[in-house]
Amino acid sequence: MRLAFIIGGGADGLKVADWLWHIACPHGLEVDLLDLEAAGLPEVCSSEVPTPPAVHDLRPWLAAADAFVVVRPACFPDSLADWYAPQWRTRPAAFAGLGDDDDAVARLRPFFATTVAEVIRYGRRGSADRVLSLLKKEK
Incomplete structure (x- = not known):
């Protein structure tokens, strides 16, 4: 998976992703790390301009994923919900x-098929193990 x-x-x-990666690998999970800041995505999604190349570049990585883990969801731009809705919804x-991300999590849950x-929570190994096991079952 x-x-x-x-x-x-x-x-x-x-920091959170690195910690979680060390937990995911023994679960037999393959992990792609997609850093939105490094991807150079525009802040705003507009139907009036062509889709930016950075948006197209990220799409195959998202399409290849069986599941997502949104790390630090407070930094998840709303425009991503529009650009990648087919990936999120499936x-x-x-x-x-x-x-400290509970409000952001509540805001983002509706964008995904299942959550x-x-x-x-960073540092809580039992929580990470449970959630990763649940993601494997959802696949």
């Missing part, structure tokens, strides 16, 4: 962060 870790939170997001998702109720 291939997971896409969607990171939008700079150093904190990378795959399960989970959320991971440092513990795992439990949010992975």
